[in-house]
Amino acid sequence: MEFSGTLILAGLILALLWLWSMKNRRKYPLPPGPTGLPLIGNLLQVDKHVPFKSMLKLSEKYGPVMTLHLGWQRVVVLVGYDTVKEALVDQADDFVGRGPVALLLKVTKGYGLAISNGDRWRQLRRFTLTTLRDFGMGRKGMEEWIQEESQHLVTHIAAPFDPRFLLSCTVSNVICCLVFGQRFSYDDERFLSLLKIISEILKFGSSPLGGMYNVFPWLMERLPGHQHTVFSQAEEVKKFIMTKIQEHMETINPSVPRDYIDCFLTRLSQEKDTPTSEFHYDNLVSTVLNLFLAGTETTSTTIRYALSVLIKYPNIQGTVTSKTPPRHHTSSSMLHSGNQACGIHPFTFSASHKDTAVGTKDLKFGLIRPKHRFPLV
Incomplete structure (x- = not known):
């Protein structure tokens, strides 16, 4: 009955x-x-x-x-x-x-830059672009960081290697320089664990199970499954970020900002009495998380695909690595073609x-x- x-x-x-x-x-x-x-x-x-x-x-x-x-x-x-x-x-x-993407809403609680809208998006986007450019993004200073990190990469490729792992380390370290003001050794266990978790989160997000969560979040929350492991891992990444923020809070000198976190904390202090300000702790944690999730895997995947193109077509290797001006056009064309072919983001x-x-x-x-x-x- x-x-x-x-x-x-x-x-x-x-x-x-x-x-x-x-x-x-x-x-x-x-x-x-x-x-x-x-x-x-x-x-x-x-x-x-x-x-x-x-x-x-x-x-x-x-x-x-x-x-x-x-x-x-x-x-x-x-x-x-x-x-x-x-x-x-x-x-x-x-x-x-x-x-609205349920998976990102779950991880960030709606804070940060990635899925925000309105005034929050405008404030955080303007500040993030300006700050990252001040620290060299898209400029000569950024190129020097990339070249330095490339030397660390080269020292690890004397023998056969896994490009997925090493390229993730390289790209993530460039982001770390901008956000944390430091790079990490490729042997740092906590750093490697962080990269593994980020890879797992992104892999889950593009999997059928991740798609099901985005469609039926209320149901998937109540069912057992890998989604709960992924969310626990995401909390570990956030704890790592919070630890770094705490270290910055204890050593910050507002007149000499070292990185993105320092600049955000300074702005947070300046606008702490402004009710409409989006510069608060939750937005800082989620924005730093956004930068890692958005930058590490996508950039390393693009480079990895470009390497596979160079291996398949060795005749263009000399042109790309040449010191003559045409190499810039060839490199740019190859990277853009790689993005079109491998389809890192088929959906927006x-x-x-x-x-x-x-x-x-x-x-x-x-x-x-x-x-x-x-x-x-």
């Missing part, structure tokens, strides 16, 4: 959800897209291993601007160079927002801040309303 009652209740809930979805579909004009099932939406039509290929195939039928339902979340998918350029370049101001979760139109005139349902859905580019 109880089981029958549970089934009836579940059926009623699903029916109400379906009716609610249909009501919203009629209320808000949507781009075309495949019909989804209650609760799971279009998940069965998306390949869990290479979802971008499924979306490319669906776009052949529904066009470059289409609607998908990923579980509870309704998204507008933009496919193809022209459509993405129109949104992210021609209408960049309308798409500066970040869509963007959110529009206001109603806007995307697509050609015949895509008359190209309205995107930020309160109800966000584009998946």
